[in-house]
Amino acid sequence: MTFVSSVWFRAGFSLALLGYLASRIDMTEAARGIVTIKPAHLAGALGLVALDRVLMLCRWVLLVRRARMALSLKSTVWVFLVGSYLGQLLPSGVGSDAVRAYLLSRRTESGAESIALVAIDRYVGLCSLALLATVGLVTWTGQTHVELQRWSYLLAGVVTLGAIGLLWADHLLRVLVPVRWSTQPWVTQALRLADALGQYRGRLPLVVLLVALSVVVQVVRVLQAYVLGRGLGIAVSFSYYLAVMPIGILVILLPISIGGFGVAQGVIVWLLRPVGVPEPQAFALSTLFLITGVVSTLPGALLYLRSRSRGGAS
Numbered sequence: 001m002t003f004v005s006s007v008w009f010r011a012g013f014s015l016a017l018l019g020y021l022a023s024r025i026d027m028t029e030a031a032r033g034i035v036t037i038k039p040a041h042l043a044g045a046l047g048l049v050a051l052d053r054v055l056m057l058c059r060w061v062l063l064v065r066r067a068r069m070a071l072s073l074k075s076t077v078w079v080f081l082v083g084s085y086l087g088q089l090l091p092s093g094v095g096s097d098a099v100r101a102y103l104l105s106r107r108t109e110s111g112a113e114s115i116a117l118v119a120i121d122r123y124v125g126l127c128s129l130a131l132l133a134t135v136g137l138v139t140w141t142g143q144t145h146v147e148l149q150r151w152s153y154l155l156a157g158v159v160t161l162g163a164i165g166l167l168w169a170d171h172l173l174r175v176l177v178p179v180r181w182s183t184q185p186w187v188t189q190a191l192r193l194a195d196a197l198g199q200y201r202g203r204l205p206l207v208v209l210l211v212a213l214s215v216v217v218q219v220v221r222v223l224q225a226y227v228l229g230r231g232l233g234i235a236v237s238f239s240y241y242l243a244v245m246p247i248g249i250l251v252i253l254l255p256i257s258i259g260g261f262g263v264a265q266g267v268i269v270w271l272l273r274p275v276g277v278p279e280p281q282a283f284a285l286s287t288l289f290l291i292t293g294v295v296s297t298l299p300g301a302l303l304y305l306r307s308r309s310r311g312g313a314s
């Protein structure tokens with residue numbers, strides 16, 4: 001499947017999901033919720049989005065500096081912000097990663113190191129989401145069912161070991177994948193990413209620091225959803241958001257839609273249904289969550305347009 005056809009497929013998938021939800025949900029009520037959200041809560045959510053961007057930028061700068069790449073701080077920030085903006089126009093999850101890897105390689109002439117940096121950045125982000133989801137699940141189940149909490153502890157252990165084990169995925173893949181499959185594109189790509197992650201086995205203190213910073217980022221995102229929910233009149237405890245929102249964000253990151261639209265609305269409506277949140281309110285929350293994320297890429301848009309007007313200089 002070519003890049004263009006892939007983009008069209010994902011755009012069609014997003015539209016199909018939104019169309020399906022529109023046929024089942026009162027869109028007038030959902031739109032009313034979006035435009036009448038309490039201004040103070042919307043301002044608070046935008047402030048949290050700004051904090052999210054600053055923390056993610058700090059993580060990116062730390063990665064580039066520790067890699068000792070010949071890149072100025074100004075260019076490092078430019079790559080992150082512009083990559084985030086352009087990634088909004090591409091399939092969710094992988095869009096900004098691909099753009100940042102490309103921009104970074106153009107400025108450093110180091111394609112392999114650029115891929116490794118983007119791979120570890122995505123790795124720590126996904127690990128932090130998975131870990132936060134299990135922590136939230138343990139917290140929530142402890143409030144509702146003690147026996148279920150024991151299974152949550154087991155799940156937390158499995159997720160933690162799995163996250164650590166990904167740093168050795170290159171060895172595991174070479175053992176498990178038959179030699180006759182080694183030329184398959186998906187195998188080549190998987191090994192390439194695994195090798196990139198494997199470079200960081202000797203930098204575990206750095207990885208731990210990055211994961212810790214990423215956990216803070218994800219807590220900020222959960223708090224953002226909670227604040228938006230309160231602004232919409234959704235009376236759900238923060239502990240429930242902590243349990244389900246990381247799962248929702250993980251699904252949104254899957255490269256099956258454009259910018260997460262359609263997928264975000266569907267999964268958040270489904271996740272909030274068990275606690276009695278009306279579907280129009282849940283749809284409004286998920287839409288605002290995405291829109292505030294798009295707003296956070298505006299600095300990158302300005303930098304990109306400025307560089308285009310100057311003939312590509314950052």
